Amino acid sequence: MRLFHFCAPQFLEAIKREGLTMGMTPIVKNGAIKFIPGQQWLTQNPSFEQSWNGRVLVKYDRAAFRLTICIPKDERNRLVPFIPNYRDALGTAMLPAFDDDEDCKNWFVFVGHVKPSWIREVRARAKPVLCGVDS
Numbered sequence: 001m002r003l004f005h006f007c008a009p010q011f012l013e014a015i016k017r018e019g020l021t022m023g024m025t026p027i028v029k030n031g032a033i034k035f036i037p038g039q040q041w042l043t044q045n046p047s048f049e050q051s052w053n054g055r056v057l058v059k060y061d062r063a064a065f066r067l068t069i070c071i072p073k074d075e076r077n078r079l080v081p082f083i084p085n086y087r088d089a090l091g092t093a094m095l096p097a098f099d100d101d102e103d104c105k106n107w108f109v110f111v112g113h114v115k116p117s118w119i120r121e122v123r124a125r126a127k128p129v130l131c132g133v134d135s
Helices: 009-018 073-078 082-093 102-106
Strands: 003-007 024-029 032-037 039-043 065-069 079-081 107-111 119-124
Touching (some): 082 107, 102 107
Antiparallel strands (some): 003 065, 039 107
16 A cells, blocks of 8 residues: 655655654643644545645645655554544544545554655655745
8 A cells, every 4th residue: 555644845854864753643632632642644645735734824835745655564553544443533532623624534544653764755746835824
């Protein structure tokens, strides 16, 4: 299974060196937003036009680079499809509107760290886009 991870330019070199280590899942706990660490988000959708890219108010392109990821067969038991498995496991803790997007059917969560050697290709978007609010 070929999966992808998208990232902003400022994170690319660290990811190439260390792999995917900083992924988290936002949840609601006791009325506050908390994060579950060690959750690397991947997708089956290779398009640079990722619907989630413009949702967060940051002024950089979070999908400027596409990394092709190959999870080894002996590690695939840590790969969880977002729908229905991961979403159902989160239940009421899931951040409201987190999955208000049909593309979530393409999402996977790898529980743990994605090693640098699992990154098979890095491609840049032809023309990065400015996201977020204007100043």
